[in-house]
Amino acid sequence: MRFSHQRESIQSIVYSTNSHPTADWVFQKAKKVVPNISLGTVYRNLKQLEDVGLIKTIYDGNIARYDWNQAPHDHLKCKECGELIDIELIDDDVRRKVKNKYQFEVDDVKMVIIGTCHKHKNKGK
Amino acid sequence: MRFSHQRESIQSIVYSTNSHPTADWVFQKAKKVVPNISLGTVYRNLKQLEDVGLIKTIYDGNIARYDWNQAPHDHLKCKECGELIDIELIDDDVRRKVKNKYQFEVDDVKMVIIGTCHKHKNKGK
DNA sequence: ACTTAATTAGTAATGATTCCTATTATTATT
DNA sequence: AATAATAATAGGAATCATTACTAATTAAGT
Ligand SMILES: [Mn+2]
Ligand SMILES: [Mn+2]
Ligand SMILES: [Zn+2]
Ligand SMILES: [Zn+2]
Secondary structure, three states, rough: OOHHHHHHHHHHHOOOOOOOOOOHHHHHHHHHOOOOOOOHHHHHHHHHHOOOOOOOEEOOOOOEEEOOOOOOOOEEEEOOOOOOEEEOOHHHHHHHHHHHHHOOOOEEEEEEEEOOHHHHHOOOO | OOOOHHHHHHHHHOOOOOOOOOOOHHHHHHHOOOOOOOOHHHHHHHHHHOOOOOOOOEEOOOOEEEEOOOOEEEEEEOOOOEEEEEEOOOOHHHHHHHHHHOOEEEEEEEEEEEEEEEOOOOOOO
16 A cells, blocks of 8 residues: 555544544545545545554444544444544453353444433433 | 335334344335335335334444344344344443443443354354 | 325435546656 | 556546435225
């Protein structure tokens, strides 16, 4: 894989935010640096970056989001504002439990907490 | 919501399998009962059935799958054959932990275990 | 039977993502 | 620095899942 300005930009854009951006969000940002970059290039590079292990893909409903954070962690999906927020709570327990209870080969445990984030205090009730 | 043969069929098809079928799979089956049912009807009814709480939608990557099983449970996604298999391990712990640690309103915890199902014993190594 | 509105089939439209291809840019080699 | 080999790109077409639209049909209450 050889150097490209496009890929550099795309990577640094993903690394610049904690918002788990979509391909299109990255595309909009990237255009400010590489004006006539194409959406296909963004997708292709995001995939490459994932293949090399520089970013991770998170499927949020039916849309792909990208995460620079390689550390094993989970996410809170706020049903008020839709944001996807990092949380670390890692049950290494879970891994063990499944392994013991079902003899499955466990590679990863993906957890999404559906709830309401701190921005919406005193709403319901 | 009034009666329709289409909806009846669609519901019974979803209820007939543990495979977490896609809309298209349901569509293929449904055609055998209602030959000129349309895919749109399948989608519309799946959504209605979900609204009424008769089925649940699971997003598997970027494709929707449907589950008759209302009981809180999690899934194993087999990376060999792609199947989505029910598992019950429900950490009610998790719910408590998040609540205590972050003061989030937690509505649901969705967990997907990525791994290899029993059909692929003695594969790797 | 008559009326009303929900539901449908069929098809067009959408949105996200992937694929295709002629051109361009990077990198290694002279 | 020029040359060659080929990875990467822009732009657009194509695909896939899903939703929207609409005239015709149908369930259900009177
Ligand atoms: Mn994250
Ligand atoms: Mn299930
Ligand atoms: Zn929020
Ligand atoms: Zn399997």
